[in-house]
Amino acid sequence: MKLVVTEKNDAAEKIADLLGASKPTKDKVFSTPVYRFTIDGEEWVTIGLRGHILEPDFTPTLVYKKSKGWQGVTAEGEVVAAQLPSDLEKPPYKTKRKPFLPDGIELKSWKMDALPYLVYAPIEKLPKEKDIIRSLKNLAKKCDSVIIATDFDREGELIGSDALSCIQEVNPTAPVSRARYSAFTKEEITHAFSNLVELDRDLASAGASRQDIDLIWGAVLTRYLTLVKFAGYGNVRSSGRVQTPTLALIVAKERERMAFVPEDYWVIQGSFGSGEGEFTAPHATARFKVQAEAEAVMGRVAKASVASVAAVESKKRTVRPPAPFNTTSLMAAAAAEGISPARTMRIAESLYMDGYISYPRVDNTVYPSSMSLEETVRTIAGNPAYTEYCEALLRKGKLVATRGKQETTDHPPIYPTSKATPDDMPAANYKLYNLIARRFLATLSEAAVIEGTKVSLDVAGESFAARGDVLVKPGFRAIYPYGLKKDEQLPALSVGDTVAFNGATCTKKQTEPPARYSQGRLIQEMEKLGLGTKSTRHAIIERLYNVKYIQNDPIEPSQLGMAVCDALDKYAPHITHPEMTAELEQEMNNIAEGKTTKGDVVLDSRNRLASQLQALLPKAEEVKEALADAVAADAYVGVCPKCGKDLQIRASQKTKSMFIGCSGWPDCDVTYPLPKGKIESVPELCPTCGMPQVKVTAFRSKPRVVCIDPNCATNQEPDVVVGECPTCRAAGKTGKLIAQRNPRTLKRFIRCENYEECETSYPLPQYGNLTATEEVCEHCGAPMVIVTTARGPWKLCPNFDCPGKEKDGQDGKAASGKGRASKKAPAKKAPAKRSASKKAAPKASAESESAE
DNA sequence: GCAAGGTC
Incomplete structure (x- = not known):
């Protein structure tokens, strides 16, 4: 049996289709699909991997202590010792002897002390896709030859080489060859399989050196940044060969914007024509840098009422259709x-x-x-x-x-x-x-043709320039309107005509700083610099958002992102520049061409990292403070009214929910609750009470700015009397039901005014305006309320246990505050509910009638 | 609890 290994299931299926004389049969080995067919009586089987099936990591027994986590290099490995450069002290074999540190440096944390060893820690390949490996080995035992048919590129060669090492664990003797194809066509595939070559070990080890270097640099610098001031699990501050230079691009752009000095300029816009033929045109001097000059022009045209057409210029230009998408x-x-x-x-x-x-x-x-x-x-x-x-x-x-x-x-x-x-x-x-x-x-499609018209108008000796763009032949624009500007049609004018001049306005403007990167622009910039691949760039950007180095779109760096970038740029500049990738590419080419080896390249990289780490370690205190300040600045919302320290957005350790706390904690216990959603600080204080405000963006709703103080008048909703308490009434007493908010949690609910004796309480939706009705729920006797949100008014029974809820689950959910009216129009709810409830109402219905 | 690269 011949075993064909591809990079993905898709490719395994296609190759079987193209090679097999008849339709291949789809089979499964454990849970992995495989495709079987015959050629000249010989059995073939193709199996698709899932990309890399092995993954490099530090040898677990050497790098981690018995308990999990980043303890340190226990360094029992000979490999480590052999690779240590001579100017580094030997690692402490099986002892707790003080590890190597630059002269005069004392560090208290053993975890940080271990980093110089992590730089030289041995790496091995560990299984990543265990189920695929199991299926692959199962087939490998039965086959008598192997064809590696992964993608025709460096990573493909590496993936194939990893697969082969798995195969050879169970079948070391089967002959191996490599099929190289670059398209799934019958000719290409048959040609590749009839001209088999050898697996390119050098190319594979070029890829493996990239893996090792990425791991070593990533792990060492990420641990450094995370450990200088450990901020709890889930607060990793990462660094990497691609993500850090990408972050540096964003930071550099922000710095450019910060250094930008806006300049004032003045724009004069004239209004011409009348009725249908009215149009505006700017003065021929697009920007006046001196206000007096603009005012002089305004003075000259002040009394004019007609303009004459001095020149008309028309130019056609073609816009070529776009290239196919990659x-x-x-x-x-x-x-x-x-x-x-x-x-x-x-x-x-x-x-x-x-x-x-x-x-x-x-x-x-x-x-x-x-x-x-x-x-x-x-x-x-x-x-x-x-x-x-x-x-x-x-x-x-x-x-x-x-x-x-x-x-x-x-x-x-x-x-x-x-x-x-x-x-x-x-x-x-x-x-x-x-x-x-x-x-x-x-x-x-064909090109689009746009006719651009420029009309020069003379007003009391001042020149105005009107421009119009008209799509004269739509071409591809008819089907692809993305990014299309609207036509700006000018009335038909010729030289010597006169048109009405309706006056001009002069507006003061400022020059704008360079724009921030949009996500699309950043992806293009990364491609230009060779950062990441087509399959990873989007994930890298997402990662920068997740570790809170960047925010918003267009992208701006957080204070933390800037601080991380600055610290690394100062002491470990190799990681912040795209050249690290460019140099690595060069080294990988050298490995692929046999000019050097993976061992040499990786050791060089380790030495380089060791020297940068030696610059970073003594600055641990300084970096720690810079990062701590940045994190505090990102979290800062205002001043604590009790102790004067900083109020910060914080996450509860237990529940992970957000709240505002005082940085003076535990000496100061000031806290404020926060509603659900994304929270951002805003510089403006509450106009009503002077307390800080935050911008809240709840899921799928518009951002709103709210005062953080629940007791502020802007957060006070008057308690609403929504009706009579059915429980009290049943007991022969009277009690009013009141809707209110818990001042601590901001949760809105209804309870009975006799709450010391009567336990009746109902949950309410947390958002929207609440109004009482005269109506009572026909199922349970609770008073009906109307909640008005952006989607419109919505009548509901607040009783979570109302028997009427069974028929209409959505109301129940919404009333508990967990769900919102999602697809149905909220206004339709009330009638739908009424009609859905013809069955006998429970005992409270008698009261409900008397309440009306 | 680390990276980046494949792919699902």
Whole structure:
């Protein structure tokens, strides 16, 4: 039996399809799909891995103590000793002798002391995909030859080499060869399998050196940053070969903005024409740097009432249709439509798995000649939004597509592979599908032609310039309206005409600092600098958000992000620059060409890290303070009214929920509750009481700024009397039910005014305006209330245990504050509820009638 | 509790 190993299940299936004489049979080995077929009577089987199946990590017995965690290098390994450079003291074999530290440096933490050893700690490959490895070994035992058919690139060679080491554990003798293909076509695949080559060990070890270097630098610097001031589990401060230079880009941009000095300028805008033909035009001097000059112009045109047309200039320009989508350009285009790169890739993966689009991780921007463009157009023409355009395209006959700059042959650019309409998938998925389908059609379309018109107008000797843009031939713009500017039509004018002049306005403006990176722009910048790959860039950015180094979109760094970047840039600048990646690429090429070895390259990198760590360790106190200050600044919301120290946004250790606490804790016990949602500090104090305010963005709602003091008048909702207490009434007493908020937790609820004796209380939705009604619930006798949110008014029975809830679960959930009216129109709820409750009401119904 | 790279 011949065993074929591919990088992913998809590829295993396709190769079996293309190689097998007849349809391959799909089988499973444990839970892994495999594909069986025969060639000339010989049995073949293909199996797809899941990318890397092994993962490097520090040898666990040497680097971790028996208890889990970052204890330190116990250093019993000979490998470590052999690789230590001579100017480093030997690690303390089996003793607790003081480890190496630069002269005169004392550190109290054993964890930090261990870092110099971690730099030289041995690394081994540990299983990552255990189920896949088990299936692979099971097949390997039975096979008599192996073909590695992973992707044709460096990581592919490494993945194949790892798979081979698993195979050879159980079958060391089977001959091995390598199939290299760069497209899933019959010719390419049969050619690759009839011209098998050897696995390129050098290329694989180039990839393995990248893995080791990333791990060593990442682990050492991440531990350093995390341990200088340990802020609790879940508060990792990470660093890495790709993420740190990316963060540095964002920080550098912010610094540029901070150094920017805005300049004042004045803009004069004139108004011309009348009625339908009214238009505005700026003065020919677009920006006046001197106010007096602008005012002089205003003075000269003040009394004018007509303008004469001095010149009319028309120019046509063509806008070429865009290139086919690869991963980067898709992420950039989707980011401009408000879908983050990480989300784009999640959605693209699911569209791909459902068969709507082609493979989403590609660099290629040129459709392969084997691809039938006409067929794809016909496939998606079924969507009514595209039908007319598709038919027009097909009538043109032979289609010619645009070509992008990058051309590879492993996968085609991203294009739609089947028809979809908004009914087939969630709205967000369709938004992305629509972008991809329209982009595909755009790449087959003609250029758009825009006619730009410039009209020079003379007003009392002052020149104004009106500009108009008109799309004269839509071309690809008809199907691909993304980022399209609106037409600015000018009335037809010719030289010598006069038009009415309706006066001018002079506005003071300021020059703007350079813009922050959008997520799409940042992805493009990373690609330009060689940071990350098409499959990892979005994840790197997401990681920077998760560790709270960056925030918002366009992206700005947090104080913490700036502090981390500064500390590393000062003492370990190698990690903050994209050149580390460029140098690594060069070294990897050298390994692949046999000019050097993985061992040498990794040791060089370890030595470099050791020297940077020697610069960092003595500065631990300084870095600790810088990071602590930054974290405090990010959390700062204002001044504590009791002790004058800082009030900070904090997370409860136990519940992880957010609250505001005083930095003077435990001496000062001032705390304020916070509502659910994202919390940001705002500089402005509450206009009513002078306390700090925070910006709250609850899930799916608009941000609102609220005072942190629950007792502030702005947070006071008057207690609302919502009706009579059914329990008290049943007991022959009277009691009013009152809706109020718990001043500590801000939770809103209803309770009986006799709460010392009567336990009746109901939960309420936490948001929205509450008003009482005269009505009483026909099931339980509790008073009905109306909650008005942004979605409209919504009548409900607040009783969580109301028997009427069983029929209509949504009300119950909403009343407990956990859910909100989601899809149904809230206004419809009340009547729906009434009709759903014809059955006999429980005993409280008698009271409910008398209450009316 | 660490990175970045594959892929699900």
